[in-house]
Amino acid sequence: MALVEKDSYEATSFQLSEATASDYLALLKPRVMSLVVFTAFVGMLAAPVPLNPMLAVTAIICIAVGAGASGALNMWYDADIDAVMSRTKTRPIPAGKVTGGEALGFGLVLSAMSVLTLGVFVNWVAGSLLAFTIFFYAVIYTMWLKRWTPQNIVIGGAAGSFPPMIGWAAATGSISLESVILFLIIFLWTPPHFWALALFKSGDYEVAGIPMMPNVAGEESTRRQIFAYALLVAVVGVLPWYFGFASFAYGVVALALGAGFIWYSWKVLSMSPQDSSMRPAKALFGFSLLYLFGIFAAYLVDSVVARFLLAAGA
Amino acid sequence: MGDKLETVTPTEAQLKARRNRNIAIAIALVVFVILVYVSSIVRLGPTLLNRPM
Structure with a gap:
């Protein structure tokens, strides 16, 4: 009698890894x-x-x-x-x-x-x-x-x-208000970003049984919610300037990016229900990535320039 | 006793993959050691070398 039955580790069930x-x-x-x-x-x-x-x-x-x-x-x-x-x-x-x-x-x-x-x-x-x-x-x-x-x-x-x-x-x-605002920008950006993806990949989520918004609440409701979140993102994006953490130049960039986000979301909101190509949703998904990169890059440049000017003036 | 030990003979692809993983682990370990070494010196500063007898 063996402690381990030979049949329990058949050659077919055991294989050395080929993962790189x-x-x-x-x-x-x-x-x-x-x-x-x-x-x-x-x-x-x-x-x-x-x-x-x-x-x-x-x-x-x-x-x-x-x-x-x-x-x-x-x-x-x-x-x-x-x-x-x-x-x-x-x-x-x-x-x-x-x-x-x-x-x-x-x-x-x-x-x-x-x-x-x-x-x-x-x-x-x-x-x-x-x-x-x-x-x-x-x-x-x-x-x-x-x-x-x-x-x-x-x-x-x-x-x-x-x-x-x-x-x-x-x-x-x-943790401070500045970092909470940065948190909020990504937090409010996430739903429109992922719902835009879910709109043109809803079949995938349906098959997998994942309750994404387009499958559960329908595409129309999802499009409305995307637009609502886009408005919130645009507002939160300019808060660093409003609270005086960033310069007016940052405020202008944030405002332009926020306007872009609202525009692309509006296109999604107003797209025809028969539009199976989902081009506006794909465009919003692409722009949302650009938005997040742009707004954080603007905040970074603004902070570095402000520090440089402070050091130069001191 | 006397039974020949059963072993698995790796295929060429498995050996290649294992070598690839080993190299990656070695690189990760070296990076981690450097990170710990440098971070320790930065954190503790010159006092790290100050060991009165």
């Missing part, structure tokens, strides 16, 4: 990570307290790895629905390159390492915020909200909104 480093990198959702790194960088540089450049690099790497780890945990949990959606079926787990267990282990180890490193070497406010972000994305959004409510990305969007706040906290060790 790039498959593991794909688990970290590099495109999302690049947006996280950029917004965190802006939050860090806009903060009134300068952070040592080496610690800034450490903080950015930790935030990037932490965000990536939450992506790996998301892919572990969502492997079943990723396999049936055209946009996600080539991800490493449904493609059979990485097992669910490997992705889970990878995500957990990177989560722990990134939070501990950020906490020990930068500060624990930033470390705690990063831990909460990973928890919020992996547990609150992925495991709970995503399959339960069409408000999934409205509430879940908070996870993607934390990076500038973490960057700010890394430099200052605190």
Whole structure:
């Protein structure tokens, strides 16, 4: 009698991994990570307290790895629905390159390492915020909200909104109104961004059984909500100028970008229900990415120029 | 006793993938060590080297 029955590990069920480093990198959702790194960088540089450049690099790497780890945990949990959606079926787990267990282990180890490193070497406010972000994305959004409510990305969007706040906290060790506004810009930007995508990918979400707004409330209601959120984004975008955190030049750029966002959302609102090409929704999706990059870039340039002028005048 | 140990013979693709992963792990470890080393010096400053006997 053997302790392990030979039949229990048939050659067909056991296979050595053929995953390469790039498959593991794909688990970290590099495109999302690049947006996280950029917004965190802006939050860090806009903060009134300068952070040592080496610690800034450490903080950015930790935030990037932490965000990536939450992506790996998301892919572990969502492997079943990723396999049936055209946009996600080539991800490493449904493609059979990485097992669910490997992705889970990878995500957990990177989560722990990134939070501990950020906490020990930068500060624990930033470390705690990063831990909460990973928890919020992996547990609150992925495991709970995503399959339960069409408000999934409205509430879940908070996870993607934390990076500038973490960057700010890394430099200052605190949370302030400036970083809350940066949080709000991404938070209110997320629903119109994802609903624009959901409008032209609604079939995908339907097949996977994900209650996205167009499938649950209908396209007309989704288009109205996109427009309402676009108005809110445009208003929140100019708040840094209104509160005096940014210059008039930033205010003008934010106003122009906000007007663009409203314009593209209006085109979505007024598109014909028979329009199966969904061109306005695709255009809004593209513009929303440009908007977020533009407004954070404007805030970054404004902060750097303001600091430079202050130093030159002193 | 006496039974020949059953092992799995990796294919060429599996060996190549394993080597690729090993190199990536090595690079990640080196980056992490440098990060910890430099961050420690920045955090603790010159006091790190000040060890009175």
